[in-house]
Structures are given as structure tokens and as C-alpha cells.
Amino acid sequence: MNLRxxxxxxxxxxxxxxxxxxxLVLLCFFIVxxxxxxxxxxxxxxxxxxxxxKESPSTVNQTVLNVRADGEVIWxxxxxxQAELVSRLTDLSAIYPDYSIIVRGDEHAEYRHISAVLDSxxxxxxxxxxxxxxxxx
Numbered sequence: 001m002n003l004r005x006x007x008x009x010x011x012x013x014x015x016x017x018x019x020x021x022x023x024l025v026l027l028c029f030f031i032v033x034x035x036x037x038x039x040x041x042x043x044x045x046x047x048x049x050x051x052x053x054k055e056s057p058s059t060v061n062q063t064v065l066n067v068r069a070d071g072e073v074i075w076x077x078x079x080x081x082q083a084e085l086v087s088r089l090t091d092l093s094a095i096y097p098d099y100s101i102i103v104r105g106d107e108h109a110e111y112r113h114i115s116a117v118l119d120s121x122x123x124x125x126x127x128x129x130x131x132x133x134x135x136x137x
Contacts, residue, residue, distance in 0.1 A: 050133035071113035089124030
């Protein structure tokens with residue numbers, strides 16, 4: 001019987017190519033995640049000052065609604081009409097009963113625009129509403 005001899009297994013050294021691949025994937029992940037975290041802040045909205053303002057941690061079940069000075073409501077960088085706002089908030093409150101809304105109202109916005117957003121939250125049965133302010137210097 002003719003049996004072949006097996007070659008001795010070679011011990012491979014540290015493989016750099018897979019590590020570079022993993023680092024590039026992680027870099028892409030963090031870049032994409034960081035851009036999603038910044039998308040809810042509308043730069044055209046200048047929120048009012050407050051002496052005792054403090055930063056609160058963001059949670060999963062929350063949405064930031066930006067109210068511009070002209071009364072336009074911005075959700076995820078897109079304007080939302082009042083009727084559509086109520087239906088979207090109703091859908092969210094049906095899925096997540098403890099859903100929270102953060103209202104970023106412009107310091108020059110009339111209160112009736114902020115009140116309309118609060119009324120929409122109440123119609124959608126969302127009770128957890130907060131107002132964004134910035135710290136005075």
C-alpha cells in the first residue's frame with residue numbers, strides 16, 4: 001500500500017489584513033452612528049437661554065421636534081404639517097406608550113406655535129414632553 005506523507009502544518013504569524021478590515025468596519029460604524037446622533041438638531045433654531053439648564057441623557061424612545069421662528073415644525077430634518085404631526089405621534093404612542101418628545105422651540109417663535117405642538121402631543125396621548133434650553137454663559 002502506498003501512503004503519502006502529510007506536510008507538517010505551518011504556523012502562520014500575525015495576520016494584519018483581517019485586522020485592518022475589522023478596523024475599517026468599526027470606523028465606518030462610528031462615523032455613521034455619529035452622523036445619526038447629530039441629525040435631529042436644526043441649526044436654524046436658536047433655543048432660549050436658561051440659568052439652571054442641564055443636559056439630560058438621550059433615550060431610545062424619544063423624538064426631537066424643532067419649531068422654527070416662523071412656526072414650521074421640523075422632524076428628522078423635514079418639515080411636518082400639523083395634521084401629519086398628530087397622526088405620526090399617534091402611531092408612535094400606540095407602539096410605545098411612554099414615548100417622550102423634546103420640543104426645541106426657537107427663542108423668537110410665538111407661543112402659539114409651541115402650543116400647537118403641545119396640543120398635538122396631547123391629542124396623540126403623549127404625556128412625556130420636555131423643552132430644550134441652553135445654558136447661559
